Amino acid sequence: MxxxxxxxxxxxxxxxxxxxxxxxxxxxxxxxxxxxxxxxxxxxxxxxxxxxxxxxxxxxxxxxxxxxxxxxxxxxxxxxxxxxxxxxxxxxxxxxxxxxxxxxxxxxxxxxxxxxxxxxxxxxxxxxxxxxxxxxxxxxxxxxxxxxxxxxxxxxxxxxxxxxxxxxxxxxxxxxxxxxxxxxxxxxxxxxxxxxxxxxxxxxxxxxxxxxxxxxxxxxxxxxxxxxxxxxxxxFLREEARDSGLTEGRAQGIAEGVQAIISICQDFHLSYEDTLKKLTEKLSISSEKAASYLEQYWNHDESTV
Incomplete structure (x- = not known):
């Protein structure tokens, strides 16, 4: 994807x-x-x-x-x-x-x-x-x-x-x-x-x-x-809204928050695995859901892995 x-x-x-x-x-x-x-x-x-x-x-x-x-x-x-x-x-x-x-x-x-x-x-x-x-x-x-x-x-x-x-x-x-x-x-x-x-x-x-x-x-x-x-x-926002029952505006806010967390983790050179863990902890979501966010937003050009 x-x-x-x-x-x-x-x-x-x-x-x-x-x-x-x-x-x-x-x-x-x-x-x-x-x-x-x-x-x-x-x-x-x-x-x-x-x-x-x-x-x-x-x-x-x-x-x-x-x-x-x-x-x-x-x-x-x-x-x-x-x-x-x-x-x-x-x-x-x-x-x-x-x-x-x-x-x-x-x-x-x-x-x-x-x-x-x-x-x-x-x-x-x-x-x-x-x-x-x-x-x-x-x-x-x-x-x-x-x-x-x-x-x-x-x-x-x-x-x-x-x-x-x-x-x-x-x-x-x-x-x-x-x-x-x-x-x-x-x-x-x-x-x-x-x-x-x-x-x-x-x-x-x-x-x-x-x-x-x-x-x-x-x-x-x-x-x-x-x-x-x-x-x-x-x-993507529409799919998020359908999956979670949220409005598109709310889904957009979540997506932007996810991006911010991933961006900060990469700025501090956290690994892909550590970022995955942070997402599950901060958002109280499953590792599968966190992995799907990373697949969307992880910047491989800046990856330390």
Whole structure:
């Protein structure tokens, strides 16, 4: 089993990099909304650069035609996306009205852009081509009429899904082709690093994201491998939560605590066996469970064994 890594540096996702230019983001907006805007200067980027999730900056937001758009790419499904969207929109609106916040207390309506939230999903679990997630589904008391709502439109962008959208936005289709190419090499038995290298070379040869891949080969490889690590880490936390009956947040806290203990033991040059003993003592867990943690987090590069 490969060792899971928690990424501590704030890294962009490839999806975000592909649609960083205004003209490409505008093309995606047009494809989603059936519009035909051509002036990229009509688009105002509002992305909050300091908002980080799992060590990665993964949101893109912008305003055009009085619509505040939030685009998020995800490789794993979460019913909590509307809640995350609500918190993100709150920060966006706070920044938007900052110059005129005193008008909140006047009798004149303070008109604000209409929110629109799209989530682009390309995980390996089966999901519908399109589904709408509601914040109200998370409310404990469902009999009461909620005072607010937030909806996330999640689109499956795996290759073969949402074909009409893909044909309207070439970059989105090429991104799906690139990810599918990586997974194809992995399914054929390639290690992840080798699969990414082969996929990059194959896509360059076939004109798929060729300019981006040719100019930023090393950076793209790092981004993709980081995303795979993130996906593995999330799955690990979900498994821990299922096994122990804990919530994902609680499981994450335990995982981070385990990592800290192992890291300290290695800093003091304790052996693998002594670290195993420390885990069983400190966490009151079986040696088998401790061994499974070590298999995940033991840094063999620093091992004294």
């Amino acid at each position: 490969s060792k899971l890594k928690v990424n501590k540096k704030h890294k962009d996702k490839l999806f975000r990099k592909i649609f960083r230019k205004k003209k490409d983001l505008l093309a995606l907006y047009n494809a989603l909304n059936g519009t035909a805007y051509t002036n990229e200067e009509d688009l105002e980027i509002t992305t909050l650069e300091d908002v980080v999730y799992m060590g990665m900056k993964n949101d893109t937001s912008f305003i055009i035609d009085h619509i505040m758009n939030l685009y998020e790419h995800q490789s794993s499904f979460s019913p909590n996306l509307p809640l995350r969207g609500l918190l993100y929109f709150a920060d966006l609106y706070r920044a938007h009205i900052e110059p005129i916040k005193r008008r909140l207390y006047t009798e004149t309506p303070l008109l604000i852009p209409t929110p629109q939230y799209f989530v682009f999903y390309n995980g390996t679990k089966d999901q519908p081509e399109r589904q709408i997630l509601h914040l109200s589904d998370l409310f404990i008391q469902k009999e009461k009429a909620p005072a607010l709502e937030c909806t996330a439109v999640m689109l499956n962008i795996n290759l073969g899904c949402n074909r009409e959208l893909m044909e309207k936005c070439s970059l989105l289709k090429q991104y799906a082709q690139f990810i599918a190419c990586i997974r194809d090499f992995i399914n054929k038995g390639c290690r992840r690093e080798d699969a990414v290298i082969k996929a990059v070379d194959t896509c360059i040869k076939n004109g798929i994201l060729s300019d981006l891949l040719r100019k930023n080969k090393a950076e793209v490889m790092n981004m993709i491998l980081t995303e795979f690590d993130e996906e593995d880490y999330r799955e």
